[in-house]
Amino acid sequence: MNLLELLPKLLDGLTVSALMWALTLLIGYPLGLLLSLVQRTPSKAFSAIVFVVVELGRGAPVLVVLYLVYFGLPNVGVLLPAIPAAVIAFAITTAAYSSEIFRGALSSIPRGQLEAARVLGFSPAQQVVSILLPQALRVALPALIGFAITVFQGTALAYAISVPELLGRAYNEANISFRYVEVLAVAGAVYLVVSLVGTWVADRIERRMNKAFART
C-alpha cells in the first residue's frame, strides 16, 4: 500500500471526525453559555443543578461519559447509533468545560455597566443580549478556539464505540496491510496538522484582538 491509496481512506475518516467535531461545538458551546448564564441567576436550586452537571462533565473521563451515553442510556430505553451517541457525550463535556470559560468571561464585565443599563430601563434579557454577551464573547473567543482543538483531538475516542473516524479507519487499514507503524504515523500526522493549524489561527485571532483592544 502506498500513501496515495491510504490518504483518501484516512480523509474519509477525517470527514467523520470533522462532522462529529462541528456538531459537538454547535451543541456544546451554546449549552455551556446557557449553563454559565443559569449559574448567575439567584436561584439556588438552578445553580446547584448546574454545579453537579459541570462537575460531572469535567470530573469524569470523556471515555467514561461516552460509554455512559452509548452503553448506559439503553438501560433507560434510549438507544442511540454510535455517531449521535459520541456527539452527545462530547457535547456534554464540551458544555461543562466551556461553561467555565464563559463564566470567567462574563465576570470580567464590570458590574457597573449592568447597573447603569438597569437604571436606563434595560430589561434583564436586554442587559444580557446587548451588553453582557457582545463583550463577554469577545473575551472568551481565544479560549474557545483553543478548547476547540482539544475537542477535535477528543473525537479520536469515538474509535472505542466503533465510529469509523480517522483513528478507526487508520487502525482498520493497518490491520489489512500489517503496516502499523507507517499507517498510524500518517494518521497521527493528520491530527498534528489539524492542531498546529488550529493553534496558529487561535494565536492570530488573539493577537488581532489584543491590538483592537489596545486601540480602544
Added chain:
Amino acid sequence: MVDILLALVQGIGVTIGVTGLAIVIGLALGAPIAALRLSSNRVLSFVAGAIVNVVRGVPAIVWLFFVFYGLGSSLVRFDPFTTAVLTLGVFAAAQFAEAYRGGLLSVPRGQTEAARVLGFGRVHVFTLVQLPQALLAAIPAGATVAIGLLKESAVVSIIGVMDITGRASAAALRSSDDILIYSLAAVLYIALSIPVALLSRGVHGVLERRVHAR
C-alpha cells in the same frame, strides 16, 4: 451494586499506578525540556518547542496505538501496562514542560539581574532565586495537568489495561447494569481527583510560606 463496586475498586490501584508513574516520568522529563526551550540557543529551543507541539498535537489514544500496535509490531514489544506508563509519561512531560516554563517566565528578569549584580553565581541565582518562585507559580498549572492525566489515563483500557474503566467495561459485559457501572466509574474518577487538588493546595501553601519567609 456492592459486587459492581468491588469489581471497579480493583482497578483503582492500576489507575493510580499508571497516572502516578506517568506523572513521575513527566515531572522528570519535563524539566530538561523546559530548560532547553528557554535556552538562548535558538536551535535547542526550537527543537524543544517542536517536541512539545508534536507530542501535544496528537491525541493520547493515537500515541497509545502508535506505540502499542505500531512500534509493538516491529521494534519493541511492551506489555499494555508498560506501554501505557511510557506513553502517558511522555505525554505528561510535554505538558509539565509548559507548566515549568510558565513558572520560570513568571519570575521577573530584574530579580535575576539584581542577584547577579549582588555577586550570586549562575547556579545560585537559579536555585535560590528562580527555582523556588518558579515552582510556586507552576503548581496550579501542574495540578491541572495531573488531574487531566488521571482522566486521560482511562484510554489505556482500550489496549487492555485493567484500570477502573477496563474493570467497568468487563463488568458491563457480564451484566446489564451499564448505566450504574459507568456512573460509579465516573464517581470514582471524581473522588480520586479530589486528593490531587488538596495535595497541590497543601504543597502550594507550604512552598508559599517558605518562599515568602526568605
